[in-house]
Amino acid sequence: MKYASQAVAKPYFVAALALFVAQILFGLVMGLQYVIGDFLFPHIPFNVARMVHTNALIVWLLMGFMGAAYYLVPEEAERELHSPRLALVTFWVFLVAAGLTVIGYLSVPYATLAKLTGNEFLPTMGREFLEQPTLTKIGIVLVALSLLYNLSLTYLRGRKTAITSVLLFGLWGLALMFLFAFVNPINVVRDKFYWWWVVHLWVEGVWELVLGAILAFVLVKVTGVDREVIDKWLYVIVTLTLVSGLIGTGHHYYWIGLPEYWQWLGSLFSALEPLPFFAMVLFAFNMVNRRRRDHPNRAATLWALGTSVMAFLGAGVWGFLHTLAPVNYYTHGTQLTASHGHMAFYGAYVMVVLTIISYAWPQLHGRTAQGNRSQVLEMWGFWLMTVSMVFITLFLTAAGLLQIWLQRMGDTPLPFMAAQEKIAFFYWLREGTGVVFLVGLLTYLASFFIGVKGSPTYAEMERH
């Protein structure tokens, strides 16, 4: 850590990991409800567990992005953060808002929460991933404004690098697109059209810029490769991202009442969406192979390589599987969508946040890297979580294919619930694998407490 104000990243990282645990626990509840339908009913109905699962994910990833930004912008800009105090106040506002929202989800029926928070005055609730009360959404906007004010001033007054330029472009885009969360026409077609401007343009647009910037930052640090080379790669990756991803929004526009030309636009452009992820794999492996030093934080390097590969598989390959309109006609809204969602979020966003935490955490504590024992545990966490996510994805893919066959393709299509009962076997396998994921997460968390001291010395290496 070079600047004292980078320390504001710490609480963001801690809160992110705490919410990660909550996300996984509620995921296990949902997974069990898929096979034991009345599990915890009526105390935690499926829709409530799902809101906590998805909203906790979104908030902890945002916490991770914010922590990453507060950590890396001062270091890149070569000056202290404009206002560390504001960053800390913002953290508490965000945490309390998120906490109150989750308590609201769990303690009262959703309709009561809508009434209590005055949804009628500006109705924005009850849409997937945007379930938060309108008041929480306004809070999110304020948090984003505070973040952008703080980071932009730091950026403008300091050294401007490709990494911070792309990161800030991504964060401004993130805040801007979130404003569409307040657009909720009665007209369902238009509602859905603009809903994707938040959801798709986040995860298949501006979030990928944040991903690229964080990955590039960690690669600069652990490989010591020339910035010139890394900057070029980063710009190529984010160009591919937005050129494919913006019009690629069209792959959500096939069956929701929009003109048929979206089937062509969406198929053509979204078929290119794996390219930036493939470029990221080449980028990460190239940089590590051409490294000029052997950084003692091997866990961080593993996460950096892992996130590129898993993002390519989850977002790129599993996305491509069902992105073409004639295929999507059968797969739309099935477990196949869920399989893609799980590996894409894990590979692209969970893993990149864990990458920056892995790199920054020892630095925030005055060490170059964690001790050997801690890193071994962290890598066990990496493999347990990553391999179980691969299998969760495969089991959901199997469930999805069967669901499509039974419910949509056969001569005598089965009703939804009849098809669900026939694929329960795969839901059980998924739940079992989910338990392994939890074990991996606990192992990962243990690495923060066990064997952290006694890190190996920093090794400079001459490469010719």
Place this chain on the structure above:
Amino acid sequence: MASFFSTSAARNMFYGGTLFSILLFLGVTLHTESVLPQRDQRAQIATNPAIAAGKRIWEENNCIGCHTLLGEGAYFAPELGNVYKRRGPEFIKAWIQNQPTGVPGRRQMPQFHLSERQLDDLVEFLRYVSEIDTAGWPPNIEG
């Protein structure tokens, strides 16, 4: 990457490519908005206030937390974009009123305590959605 391709060229490609994509996306959006009235049944919304009321009920009970609507939402319970055509209005109302079934081990839908008026509004909303032109999706009535 080759040296003839400089960092500033890469940066210009990023900003240029992004600007071009944004403009193209906005252009197509404008066109889409201009032809939507032929497909999205908006005339119904203007004349039938029950649809707006029904959508609020749909949203404020988080129906999307278990069901899909035109294929979007959660995959825990059946597609409802075409439920009006699959089951008809009376079945939908009776079904909602009789929840939860309490059958052991079976997926349970909560009791939402909707009034007769609210049930009618919700059914009107579902009827309206079932009449949107969705390019022939879903493949069959089971959704």
